[in-house]
Amino acid sequence: MNLSFRQLQIFEAVARRLSYTRAAEELHLSQPAVSMQVRQLEDEIGLPLFERLGKRVTLTEMGREVYQCSRSVNATLLDLEEVVAALKGVDRGQLSIAVASTVNYFAPRMLARFHQRFPGIDLRLDIANREQLMRLLEANSVDLVLMGQPPEGVELDAEVFLENPLVIIAPPDHPLAAAKQIPLTALTDEALLMREPGSGTRQALERHFTEQGLRVRQGMQITRNEAIKQGVRSGLGLSIVSLHTIELEIETGRLVVLDVEGFPLLRHWYVVYRRGKRLSPSARAFHDMLLAEAQSLASLNPLPALPGAA
Incomplete structure (x- = not known):
């Protein structure tokens, strides 16, 4: 079969989100372009990968098999990109962060400081609820997640960076x-x-x-x-x-x-990623900066006084 990495990347995004529209937004492509790439992949394989039930998109049996393979291929390519980026340093690269909706009131300030220090790194910020964050962690589709109490029984590394x-x-x-x-x-x-x-x-x-x-x-x-x-x-x-x-x-x-x-x-916010994940240089730089500077950045915008506080 004559499959391209690009086709597998686009298919993986559609399969993960079960939406052509959301995959197109994630990949910064038009929806027709995404549909065309998936259709070409289906033609090459010779079997349908998706089926529509009304407006709902679901994976066929072959689609589920290809999804597992595409995730493996994309993970290998991501590892290669991280190795190349590590050899080049932190001046260039990409950083994908997903945050809980409450953390979004703080995260842009942290990302702005990071961008000032590393202007050559392309930043992406997704805002999601807890269930969506867990799916992103499970798919290993973002570098880091900023959220409240991480779930138990999941293979994750989590570190407190700020009181909540x-x-x-x-x-x-x-x-x-x-x-x-x-x-x-x-x-x-x-x-x-x-x-x-x-x-x-x-x-x-x-x-x-x-x-x-x-x-x-x-x-x-x-x-x-x-x-x-x-x-x-x-x-x-x-x-x-x-x-x-x-x-x-x-x-x-x-x-x-x-x-x-x-x-x-009193709760806390955590920076979370899959256990064993090798952080890219840009993700490691943001992770270390977050742990070192989140408290000082938050103190520049003091929280409202609580009732009864002196």
Whole structure:
């Protein structure tokens, strides 16, 4: 068979995302160009690799076999690129970072500092929820992931780079806004806007309530932090968010942090990658810079003061 590395690379992206559109966006190609490359690969193999069920794209049996092979080929090529980059140094290369939506409030500042120091490295930033981050780690399709508590039972290397306090927010006219030392039981009467199942902040809140023998009164489920903040401002309920995400809202008085007993819930952000993964020079440089300078960079934009703080 006369297969090209480019065809396998494009096929792997479509198979991993199960979407021609998202693969085209990832590869910076047009969707017709992606479809054409996949079609040529199918013609060369002589069997269909995908089948459509309505708008849904799924892999055929042959597609699953080719996907495993393409991942192996792409991993080998990536290793070769990393060896070449290592011999050339860190002046050139690529860096692909995926971050949890809460980390996105910090990550661009870190990437801006990295770009100032290494302007020759091409940067790519993906923002995803926890489930999507786990798929990216499983596929080994990004250099590094920045997220909350990594899952157990998965072969990962994870290191803390910054504290992540979780707080309860409310609109400034809420009856509890000015209260002190609010007992957690008071929140059982309040609807809490929640992220999707699997979200790190949601898991932390549910775990904390369970440990206290309490149940969460779940309000609307919302998948975006910005939408959650808008929902709280509009009076749809309270919510739990990372303190890093509400700097502007606290400064402008659009939201307040409630003084709830047991809060903030102190969590951490981690830099995560597959165990045994050989980091490219650019990924190693970012990893080391993150661990060394994240705290100092965060201190340039101090977090909002918490209720009761001196």
